[in-house]
Amino acid sequence: MQRGGHSILPPPPALGLWGSSPGDGESRQDPDLPVSARAGYFELQFKADCYFTNGTERVRFLDRYIYNQEQFVHFDSDVGHFVADNLLGEPAADYWNSQPEILEDKRAAVDTFCRHNYQIYTHFAMEKRVQPQVEISPVQSGSLPQTDRLVCAVMDFYPAEIEVKWLRNGQEETEHVVSTEVMQNGDWTYQVLVMLETTPQRGDTYTCHVEHVSLQHPVTL
Incomplete structure (x- = not known):
């Protein structure tokens, strides 16, 4: 699923224990605005964060996947591949790391997602002024x-x-x-x-x- 230059990944086949795949959602830079896909009493969240140093001179992209409020796998652009955070995340990390197209998409997100949106939102943020x-x-x-x-x-x-x-x-x-x-x-x-x-x-x-x-x-x- 592609949203604003960044794709949200469905669970790999190995994680069929979750039931149905997550519903539609959006990737966002704000960690306080997660995208949730609900199935029964279970919740799957996706959080995409961009960290900027000296404008866009250095950019770090962090993509996190959270099941029932526990992060189980993440992608860090500084590392370049998916890393499991617990046993549940190991099948997901192994599967996604075996997919060249997925890794290419995630590695490119520092440009297609972070830097792209930085130009849009920074213009708004730099111009906005509200008096106290x-x-x-x-x-x-x-x-x-x-x-x-x-x-x-x-x-x-x-x-x-x-x-x-x-x-x-x-x-x-x-x-x-x-x-x-x-x-x-x-x-x-x-x-x-x-x-x-x-x-x-x-x-x-x-x-x-x-x-x-x-x-x-x-x-x-």
Whole structure:
């Protein structure tokens, strides 16, 4: 089955214990978007990943086959052939490695699948800009009543690279600052929470400073 320059392989005859062959599906670069073929209570997944270094200077293609949430065989372009991950995968690896056309197709996927799609998706990703939405909210500490926690929520931005700082009277606070990882929203945007734990003094002013490629000027709240 050929999809976007990359083929999804049906189970070899030796794996007839699975029952029917998997249904139609699509090969994708995103590992979070698997293609699943269901038969009864069993699930067969195909995941195709592309890894890029310095643009397309070095490309690695990884094709993984997963049965009931356990990977049993994979193809790695750095290796050049299929490798079994467990006993179930040995018949599949042996069979596919014996097929010159299949190996040729998989070895070519760094160009026909990875580099081909890189040109398409990179143009979209490099041009896309979404400005962050910034909100500040206080959260009082239950264990330390004299200590306040200030949370700066930076939401719905793209791309993921962002810099968020807490300033106290115009000076950056580096201690007692905790940040989450930049988290995906699932719609090509991201969010991050940065919390400052402090004991405020009379006259203190706290601001959240956000720098992002989508902004002409930093946002300070």
